[in-house]
Amino acid sequence: MTQPAIFDVAIAGGGIVGAACARALAHRGLSVALVERDVLGSGATSAGMGHVVVMDDSEAQFALTRYSQQLWRELAPKLPANCEYEECGTLWVAADEEEMAAVEQKHRWYGDRGVPTSTLTASELSAAEPNLRSGLAGALLVPQDSVVYPPVVALTLAREAEKLGAALYIGKQVHILSDGKLVLQDGSIIRAHTIINALGSESARITPGVPVRKRKGHLLITDRYPGFVRHQLVELGYLKSAHKSTGDSVAFNVQPRSTGQLLIGSSRQYGAETSEVNQPVVSAMLQRAIEYIPRVADLKAIRIWTGFRAATPDKLPLIGPYSDDQSLWLATGHEGLGITTSLATGELIADLITGRTTAIPCEPYLPARFANANQANHLSKP
Amino acid sequence: MSGVYDCLVIGAGPGGLAAAATAAEAGLQVGLEDDNPAAGGQIWRRGNAAVSVSHSAEQWMERIRSAKVDVLCGWRATDAGTDALGTPFIRVEGLGGFRDLRYRKLILATGARELFLPFPGWTLPGIYGAGGLQAFAKSGFDVRGMRVVLAGTGPLLMAVTAHLHEAGAKIVAVVEQAPLSRLMSLGMHLAPSAPGKLMEGLRYRLRTMGTKYYFGHWVSEARGDGKLERLTITNGSESFAVEADLLGVGYHLVPNTELAQLLGCGLENGFVRVEETQETSCTSIYCIGEATGIGGVDKAQVEGRIAGFSAAGRIEKARSLFAARDKQLRFVERLAAAFALREELRGLAQENTLVCRCEDVPHGALRECHSWREAKLHTRCGMGPCQGRICGPATQFLYGWHAPAPRPPVFPASVGTIAAVDEAGVHHE
Ligand SMILES: Cc1cc2nc3c(=O)[nH]c(=O)nc-3n(C[C@H](O)[C@H](O)[C@H](O)COP(=O)(O)OP(=O)(O)OC[C@H]3O[C@@H](n4cnc5c(N)ncnc54)[C@H](O)[C@@H]3O)c2cc1C
Ligand SMILES: Cc1cc2nc3c(=O)[nH]c(=O)nc-3n(C[C@H](O)[C@H](O)[C@H](O)COP(=O)(O)OP(=O)(O)OC[C@H]3O[C@@H](n4cnc5c(N)ncnc54)[C@H](O)[C@@H]3O)c2cc1C
Numbered sequence: 001m002t003q004p005a006i007f008d009v010a011i012a013g014g015g016i017v018g019a020a021c022a023r024a025l026a027h028r029g030l031s032v033a034l035v036e037r038d039v040l041g042s043g044a045t046s047a048g049m050g051h052v053v054v055m056d057d058s059e060a061q062f063a064l065t066r067y068s069q070q071l072w073r074e075l076a077p078k079l080p081a082n083c084e085y086e087e088c089g090t091l092w093v094a095a096d097e098e099e100m101a102a103v104e105q106k107h108r109w110y111g112d113r114g115v116p117t118s119t120l121t122a123s124e125l126s127a128a129e130p131n132l133r134s135g136l137a138g139a140l141l142v143p144q145d146s147v148v149y150p151p152v153v154a155l156t157l158a159r160e161a162e163k164l165g166a167a168l169y170i171g172k173q174v175h176i177l178s179d180g181k182l183v184l185q186d187g188s189i190i191r192a193h194t195i196i197n198a199l200g201s202e203s204a205r206i207t208p209g210v211p212v213r214k215r216k217g218h219l220l221i222t223d224r225y226p227g228f229v230r231h232q233l234v235e236l237g238y239l240k241s242a243h244k245s246t247g248d249s250v251a252f253n254v255q256p257r258s259t260g261q262l263l264i265g266s267s268r269q270y271g272a273e274t275s276e277v278n279q280p281v282v283s284a285m286l287q288r289a290i291e292y293i294p295r296v297a298d299l300k301a302i303r304i305w306t307g308f309r310a311a312t313p314d315k316l317p318l319i320g321p322y323s324d325d326q327s328l329w330l331a332t333g334h335e336g337l338g339i340t341t342s343l344a345t346g347e348l349i350a351d352l353i354t355g356r357t358t359a360i361p362c363e364p365y366l367p368a369r370f371a372n373a374n375q376a377n378h379l380s381k382p
Numbered sequence: 383m384s385g386v387y388d389c390l391v392i393g394a395g396p397g398g399l400a401a402a403a404t405a406a407e408a409g410l411q412v413g414l415e416d417d418n419p420a421a422g423g424q425i426w427r428r429g430n431a432a433v434s435v436s437h438s439a440e441q442w443m444e445r446i447r448s449a450k451v452d453v454l455c456g457w458r459a460t461d462a463g464t465d466a467l468g469t470p471f472i473r474v475e476g477l478g479g480f481r482d483l484r485y486r487k488l489i490l491a492t493g494a495r496e497l498f499l500p501f502p503g504w505t506l507p508g509i510y511g512a513g514g515l516q517a518f519a520k521s522g523f524d525v526r527g528m529r530v531v532l533a534g535t536g537p538l539l540m541a542v543t544a545h546l547h548e549a550g551a552k553i554v555a556v557v558e559q560a561p562l563s564r565l566m567s568l569g570m571h572l573a574p575s576a577p578g579k580l581m582e583g584l585r586y587r588l589r590t591m592g593t594k595y596y597f598g599h600w601v602s603e604a605r606g607d608g609k610l611e612r613l614t615i616t617n618g619s620e621s622f623a624v625e626a627d628l629l630g631v632g633y634h635l636v637p638n639t640e641l642a643q644l645l646g647c648g649l650e651n652g653f654v655r656v657e658e659t660q661e662t663s664c665t666s667i668y669c670i671g672e673a674t675g676i677g678g679v680d681k682a683q684v685e686g687r688i689a690g691f692s693a694a695g696r697i698e699k700a701r702s703l704f705a706a707r708d709k710q711l712r713f714v715e716r717l718a719a720a721f722a723l724r725e726e727l728r729g730l731a732q733e734n735t736l737v738c739r740c741e742d743v744p745h746g747a748l749r750e751c752h753s754w755r756e757a758k759l760h761t762r763c764g765m766g767p768c769q770g771r772i773c774g775p776a777t778q779f780l781y782g783w784h785a786p787a788p789r790p791p792v793f794p795a796s797v798g799t800i801a802a803v804d805e806a807g808v809h810h811e
Contacts, residue, residue, distance in 0.1 A: 039760070296797050304791070
């Protein structure tokens with residue numbers, strides 16, 4: 001580990017986003033420092049579902065998720081087995097004819113943009129997922145979506161960066177992040193030409209004014225039931241519930257893990273800043289899962305936990321230079337898609353810092369869109 | 383269940399029985415619940431003959447019956463909550479579903495479990511916990527003529543040896559890691575303060591005469607083709623092999639503190655911290671028995687009586703038992719000192735020796751980690767169904783890690799149970 005007096009780039013936050021940035025920058029030959037207060041991948045990255053999913057909420061969200069999904073598919077063969085990459089595909093489940101119409105529409109929308117999808121009739125759906133309740137209308141299959149085990153991916157990306165010369169500072173808390181400096185709790189200073197805030201839901205604590213808010217989520221993991229569910233299953237209603245940016249909501253979202261376990265989600269809450277498990281929210285979330293898969297009620301759950309997404313007012317992440325401080329950049333605000341979009345974020349950051357053309361237009365994600373802080377504050381109110 | 387217990391007792395071992403009977407006789411409406419199909423706890427369940435000075439299981443059960451304690455066996459406490467009116471409850475799950483047991487005072491008597499330390503070959507079929515092997519034999523497993531080795535540490539070894547000997551097993555060796563000198567001094571100190579225990583120990587010792595005892599020794603390796611065949615026993619400088627069909631091995635006990643932690647009770651050195659009255663750091667929640675310090679049946683019972691009186695507001699009655707309890711607490715310290723684990727046990731696991739059996743994580747992967755959290759996130763250690771119940775204490779001894787407070791459920795529970803907000807199945811929108 002060579003340690004220059006001034007790094008090209010120093011990154012605060014060793015979640016999957018910080019790790020992906022470190023790796024992409026190291027690949028371009030830059031000297032990089034990555035600073036994590038706890039364990040690599042221990043923040044939202046350890047709490048999330050690890051569903052790598054193409055989304056169609058907006059063109060900008062689509063572009064980022066699709067670009068990133070393709071990066072995941074390129075990386076997959078090189079990932080060690082304990083990253084648990086599995087291309088199980090997503091099934092967007094339609095409960096009724098109205099939602100089935102949305103399936104058809106999405107099928108065309110994705111098709112127009114080169115994403116392979118197929119529609120499943122009611123009987124095809126029950127053949128694909130026999131444990132779903134009967135009477136559902138059908139589903140949209142997105143076969144290239146996948147699941148991963150995020151904390152080990154974060155570790156793997158950071159270790160790859162380290163092999164390329166990056167310096168990892170683990171167990172070091174960043175106190176101040178400005179003017180080309182990371183001041184650590186122990187008083188030591190890491191200097192860099194560019195410093196990046198990749199602190200997830202903690203971003204605004206270190207850089208006041210960054211328009212991110214904590215959005216709490218609950219997940220439950222079961223014991224091992226191999227084959228009980230075969231695809232990531234998400235209700236189409238998810239689009240209605242999860243993506244309205246205000247209020248508490250739950251949605252049916254169940255994922256098969258390579259261990260045979262099921263991960264059951266999901267919930268979204270603003271204003272809940274502490275990590276305790278909220279029983280009414282968990283109940284509502286599980287009732288929803290049971291509505292779709294009645295037999296899930298009989299499975300043994302072994303643990304429930306919570307995590308915080310970093311939510312922005314417009315549901316898009318903050319990637320790029322920030323504010324008057326010429327040295328300070330952001331790579332945060334990934335809300336519920338940061339596992340998916342981590343790899344793309346790393347590439348965008350690395351291309352922007354090295355002055356190359358980005359693979360997709362970067363404007364929708366530039367923090368400058370909130371340049372007027374008042375506007376940002378206004379937007380972030382529910 | 384719409385009622386609210388004046389006092390709810392979790393765990394029906396010697397401690398819980400004493401607490402429930404005492405509180406009920408003092409006039410409280412008491413509920414007593416345990417996850418096993420029968421009351422009695424680790425020691426009295428399935429008609430164990432082991433004696434205690436003060437009381438027998440049958441005497442307590444008689445008092446429980448006549449004081450009209452509501453006994454619920456076969457229900458496991460998995461979670462805690464508060465109902466719409468603000469009354470706290472413990473959610474218990476059993477074969478018939480779940481119940482929410484509401485309470486005003488809560489007494490936790492959740493006991494202890496064995497500590498397992500990994501060594502090469504410890505996962506071979508034929509190897510059990512010492513207490514586990516005893517339980518297995520009690521529930522009908524035929525050990526007649528089997529060659530059995532008991533190993534590890536603690537008074538439990540002698541009790542189990544006696545039991546298996548009576549059940550017809552051929553005890554090949556009893557291997558206690560503590561040196562004889564430490565046990566002798568424990569015996570001397572015990573004589574005045576705990577005659578019952580000393581006699582009990584001696585009685586076992588005599589009953590099993592003819593058995594080979596090795597003090598200051600431990601099992602360093604197990605071998606066999608698909609099942610246990612041979613063990614290596616060592617004292618650090620000399621080793622020898624014995625042939626065996628079964629090994630019962632346990633390194634004394636670790637307290638079951640998960641439920642107390644979930645409720646927010648403070649710990650001290652890994653045990654639930656209590657006041658004189660057995661009240662924990664949480665008002666109206668008491669804790670007794672092994673969960674507050676490993677000290678055996680007599681300690682559990684006297685603490686149970688104190689908690690029962692305290693919960694009923696009979697502080698003077700409780701106070702009259704403090705001296706007897708404090709005598710037991712001195713025993714707790716001596717016990718811990720006598721059976722303290724030796725350094726060499728930290729070095730038994732090899733690169734490929736599994737430490738976390740749920741997730742198959744070997745020592746080699748874990749020793750690169752610096753904390754329980756790092757191990758958990760990067761190797762999946764402790765992520766399986768036991769949620770670190772077994773490997774957690776082992777990693778604490780091996781690597782000095784501390785597992786964070788548990789998240790619900792404290793035991794695996796069905797998704798349907800967790801989904802319900804209360805027994806009526808009403809859920810909030
Ligand atoms: C319940 C839930 C489900 C989710 N499901 C999915 C999903 O299926 N698919 C998907 O794509 N995304 C999902 N997400 C979102 C995803 O988990 C996050 O977007 C992603 O993990 C964000 O990564 P990050 O690196 O930005 O943040 P984090 O992982 O939170 O990383 C930030 C890091 O900074 C460190 N840190 C904080 N403060 C300091 C400091 N002062 N000094 C040094 N270090 C510090 C933290 O310890 C942490 O490691 C989900 C999130 C939740 C909560
Ligand atoms: C495996 C084993 C075998 C033992 N054998 C002997 C022996 O032969 N001789 C001897 O002298 N001592 C023996 N002991 C020691 C003995 O347990 C104690 O001395 C004594 O029983 C302590 O009483 P207690 O009431 O504190 O706990 P326990 O007797 O352990 O009672 C605790 C009870 O609480 C129940 N419980 C725990 N958590 C929950 C929950 N979440 N929900 C519902 N119920 C719960 C347990 O199943 C148990 O029935 C043994 C200990 C163990 C662990």
